[in-house]
Amino acid sequence: MCGNGTQGAGEEVARAAGTALGPGGLPATACLSAEDPAPRPSEDTRQGEVCSEGQPSPRLPVHTLGLPTPGRRGGGAAPRPHKRCWGPGAQICPERTVSTTGRAGRGGWLGRGLGSPPTMSAPPGSMAACPVLGLAALLCLSAPQANSVVQYRQPVHMVLLEPQGRDCSHIWAERPRAPSGVYTVQPEGASAPFKVLCDMRPDGGWTVIQRRDQGRGTPLDFERCWQEYKQGFGDLRGDHWLGLEHISSLTSQPGLRSELSVDLLDADNHTLQAHYDDFRVGREERFYPLTLGQYSGNAGDAFRGLGHTDNQEGCGFSTLDRDHDRCSPCVDGAQTFTSCSHDRSGAGWWYSDCGRADLNGLWPEQAGAASGMRWAAGDHQPALRASVLRVHTTASGKV
Numbered sequence: 001m002c003g004n005g006t007q008g009a010g011e012e013v014a015r016a017a018g019t020a021l022g023p024g025g026l027p028a029t030a031c032l033s034a035e036d037p038a039p040r041p042s043e044d045t046r047q048g049e050v051c052s053e054g055q056p057s058p059r060l061p062v063h064t065l066g067l068p069t070p071g072r073r074g075g076g077a078a079p080r081p082h083k084r085c086w087g088p089g090a091q092i093c094p095e096r097t098v099s100t101t102g103r104a105g106r107g108g109w110l111g112r113g114l115g116s117p118p119t120m121s122a123p124p125g126s127m128a129a130c131p132v133l134g135l136a137a138l139l140c141l142s143a144p145q146a147n148s149v150v151q152y153r154q155p156v157h158m159v160l161l162e163p164q165g166r167d168c169s170h171i172w173a174e175r176p177r178a179p180s181g182v183y184t185v186q187p188e189g190a191s192a193p194f195k196v197l198c199d200m201r202p203d204g205g206w207t208v209i210q211r212r213d214q215g216r217g218t219p220l221d222f223e224r225c226w227q228e229y230k231q232g233f234g235d236l237r238g239d240h241w242l243g244l245e246h247i248s249s250l251t252s253q254p255g256l257r258s259e260l261s262v263d264l265l266d267a268d269n270h271t272l273q274a275h276y277d278d279f280r281v282g283r284e285e286r287f288y289p290l291t292l293g294q295y296s297g298n299a300g301d302a303f304r305g306l307g308h309t310d311n312q313e314g315c316g317f318s319t320l321d322r323d324h325d326r327c328s329p330c331v332d333g334a335q336t337f338t339s340c341s342h343d344r345s346g347a348g349w350w351y352s353d354c355g356r357a358d359l360n361g362l363w364p365e366q367a368g369a370a371s372g373m374r375w376a377a378g379d380h381q382p383a384l385r386a387s388v389l390r391v392h393t394t395a396s397g398k399v
Helices: 071-076 167-176 226-231 244-250 340-346
Strands: 051-054 090-094 183-187 193-200 204-213 256-266 273-278 295-297 330-332 335-337 384-395
Touching: 051 226, 167 183, 167 204, 167 384, 204 244, 226 244, 244 384, 295 384, 330 340
Parallel strands: 051 090
Antiparallel strands: 183 193, 193 204, 204 384, 256 273, 256 384, 273 295, 330 335
16 A cells, blocks of 8 residues: 555655756757666657667567466566666667557547557667757767667657647547547646647547557557656557656646546457546656546456555556565565566556556567456456556646
């Protein structure tokens, strides 16, 4: 249980890396060193990476799910090596092909009129572009590593974004017939505008903050470090994580209350839904703590789990390189871990003694193994293959 999300005495408060952001959430520096924060990836590119030879092979898409227990936890087998997070943004990773090619058409459970993502692929070991200011033609280098293969890539030009509203709910209120799609928003209090995927429903506009579908092309890798979870990654029209900084600004607007909709699809194509009526993500100084409000739905309240040690409300966010799970050791059934993110899941989440919910858990590495995505509100833990997290804002009556 994490209480109000504050840390105990003696714990160092994580601070922002210090790079000012320009319009569109792009860093105001042209190139980055190992001590600099990583840039927010552009909508159709991945985070820049330094890929080292000899790392494990990338995980493969899996369409046959087994028992709903993450494969890396069973049998006492040694865990697969993680990416190493050194410096705020640099990573060592296996060479792989990155693709978010989507299924054709606008139908399907995840569709809801959002359309399919464009084909987007990169050769093994390729690096995402390093954003630069203006029209400067610079080549940028990710942080070097001994015996690593470092590649150059042409820069992208910064595009000034004009916000179309505070968030998707505001856009829908101004334009009730606006279609679902990618829009530019700037929540009140946010330093710069950024792009989001809006799901325009009859009941209002919903901002998508996470989207995963195991059946949509090559699954997006959610094994990321703190800086990437902070800034966001993936393709807005496909699998993606919007970014903790953006989620915090969306859910912390003065005078507005945020609702969270959790939509899940299991291996048998059954839909599950959880709704929280007062969802907020705090600031980085407190490690982006989670607030939920009242639960309703048919999926069960996995965020709060079965007991006080499972309760993730108030917890700070944890990643491979930032452990804020408030347990040492962490206990999950008969297993114990030093860090829920590093030792058990591999992904980033609001862990409390590893908890009962983790929708960023990794896809299995072998066919027939279970997904690492968890939503276990009771004795039954469904085998999940897709999730969408959406946020809707309404007037709270409080300023």
